[in-house]
Amino acid sequence: MSDTRNDSSDIDPSVRAELTRLRESIDNIDAAVVHMLAERFKCTQQVGVLKAEHQLPPADPAREARQIARLRELAESAKLDPAFAEKLLNFIIAEVIRHHETIADGTR
Numbered sequence: 001m002s003d004t005r006n007d008s009s010d011i012d013p014s015v016r017a018e019l020t021r022l023r024e025s026i027d028n029i030d031a032a033v034v035h036m037l038a039e040r041f042k043c044t045q046q047v048g049v050l051k052a053e054h055q056l057p058p059a060d061p062a063r064e065a066r067q068i069a070r071l072r073e074l075a076e077s078a079k080l081d082p083a084f085a086e087k088l089l090n091f092i093i094a095e096v097i098r099h100h101e102t103i104a105d106g107t108r
């Protein structure tokens, strides 16, 4: 099967320049996302330690419901798909809960 995708030598120089400009912004945004997630996980790790020390459960479904409702509103006003925002938050929270369970296991 032949591959009909352009390789970089086929691309018009002005299109190539625009693509490069946009990709540089995407790379900056991806770096910001990684740094923000790292900061978020530093906070959630501390929450995990606090919960383990005080025998609190790793997950807090009521808090999660409030966060999801809030994030969906923020997403709507930012013109981001609220369902995507909810899936992303749930994905992150699932990882946090896994960390909290590991912390609690280590303190038992």
Ligand SMILES: C=C(O[C@@H]1C=C(C(=O)O)C=C[C@H]1O)C(=O)O
Pocket (backbone or CB within 6 Å): 044, 047, 058, 059, 060, 061, 063, 064, 067, 092, 093, 096, 097
């Ligand atoms: C961080 C917490 O623990 C869990 C993880 C949450 C999160 O990542 O935002 C929210 C609620 C909890 O299920 C918390 O209780 O605040």
